[in-house]
Amino acid sequence: MGLSGIQRQVFRKVAKKGYDFTLMVAGASGLGKSTLVRTLFMQPNDETDTDRLAAADRIASTVEITERTKTIGDAGFTLRLTIIDTPGFADAVNNTNCWQPLVEYIDSAFELSLQEENKLDRSNVMDKRVHALLYFIDPSARGLKPLDIAALKALHEKVNIIPVIGKSDMLTKGELKALKAQIQADIQEHHIQLFRPAVDDEDEESYKLSLRIAGSMPFALVGSDTVLEAAGGTMRGRRYPWGVVEVDNPDHCDFDLLRNTLVKTHLQDLKDSTAEVLYELYRREKLSQGGSLNVTANTSVTPASRASPDASLAGDTEMYEQKQRELEEQARRLEEERRRFEAERRKFEVFASQP
Template identity: 40%
Template sequence: RIILPCCLSHLSLSFSPATADTAQEGRDLFGYVGIEAVLDQMRRKTMKAGFEFNIMVVGQSGLGKSTLVNTLFKSKVSRKSCTPSYEEKISRTVHLKSVSHIIEEKGVKMRLTVIDTPGFGDQINNENCWDPIVKYINEQYEKYLTEELHITRKRRIPDTRVHCCVYFLPATGHRLRPIDVEFMKRLGKIVSIVPVIAKADTLTMDERLDFKQRIRQDLQASGIRVYPQKEYDEDVEDRIRNDKIRENIPFAVVGTDKEHQVNGNKVLGRKTKWGIIEVENVAHCEFANLRDLLVRSHLQDLKDVTHYIHYETYRVRRLNESNASVSGLSALPLENGITEKYEAQSQL
């Protein structure tokens, strides 16, 4: 038993672990520390500074990429929506176009950048049509790396890295096309890919299920890595949640920005002679699942995977190249400008 001196001499504490009452006395003595207030501090700083999210949409013309992005974020954020006199023209090569907007909801500001890829897959000869996209993604990594390596760095480095690539598959009902396989094999190593079946209302429910099953088989047979990858699950809870997502990939989606009256309520939907296809009704399509993945449940995880996995792989490779050039060795052999993470780390 220790008798505290001075003004606390009337209190005594026993450090013996004999009873739970003693521990309770200790908690009462020292009281509330307030560690949980750190969350409020982080929330205030994040709301004040805002954050960035960069999403790339890839797919041939006519699959509803712009409409789906507008539907996802309840805003006119596509390149078509931002250009009043815009006319769709099929370019001879892939030209990437990005549009940025500030979206605010309940005091939270997000700078959303949508990178569109008009011209992808629209030509008769689509050989190497993915090269401009690979180059663009790597250029954003290089830009971020350059800012990091400056002696005097900015307090907040602008983040233009692609956090997610939504790949639109035509609703053919067959299997993956060769161009789809080649693209996703190459880009799955440098960016998080989420495949979706565009305009899924053109398929019956049975056709949709069969098509999704064939696509999953093709993805596995080709070794294509789509988000969320099993190796990035941090714990059992993550694995259970992500397993449900992986069972539904690719998402069969329908996009529209038009509202209709259904049972007295306004809903987003496409009107047909058979009825109204409700975009946000999970019984009609999986748009809600895609939105939950990209915005409500995995947005921060997409950014973390980009920073700690894809960007880190690029950073290690570039630093290895710099070390090799300084020592007079040849640069590391690379395919399509990227290597697997473990290959890059093994060179350190």
């Protein structure tokens, strides 16, 4: 029948239009956030490093939101990558509610999508929603700090959270294993929801990869954009008196697994989870409060509406009832999605608890 050509058609369409992906990074300064982003997407060090603040700046530090968009091309495919940096996060003496600017930014992106839905012309709509959050954890901590717990609980229903341990080469293998176990225990104790890749039970390789990703969180990372000479070629890494740490070596850190998760294997899962679960939660809440219901309603006063107020009221009532029916249907689908994700989460917990 020639159905195999559908895949090529879809690829050509996506390749022509390009792909939008927004990644937010958050965590205290000095954990290697800027370096890691450059390492992930192989970008040159041509920008000011926002990952370090002077001691004087920390006294009255406020969280800022900065955006950087880059277009990355590979094999005829274009990725419009937006990096949302959060300099000042967790760097002040008083960090009360320092996560609120992140929440507001994510909500504003959701609100923009909700407004775009109600436009008559939606041919040039761009997805500005935040698809993933890399949350950096201090390797010198003994688990999640109270600030980490509060921030993650404020964000976990709004964005796909991927926790990472920055500069994990500061730890021995034993220390890293113990820290990972403690962070996993803290996450479970406080019911923090992390990104869980979709599981395809019929694809054994995909199933094993998804379980491996879930079991490896938080990812232990080492970032470096320094190219070192090695036997037989070059590599990215860090050189120490006792040896070399290779960024791309899975025996040294989880960088390769994180890169595959973000770029090669689960980028679409992150976008789908954002659109179908997290955004729908926001949309459901807004519509239940009556927000954005009449964004595209025709507010012009016609002779007929002036002559018949009852007819206008009836039209508004009908529109409201239609919105209510749509909301109920969205709630039903959302509940089904939540049950499916909860079942998958239980699978991951069973896997992670195995020795």
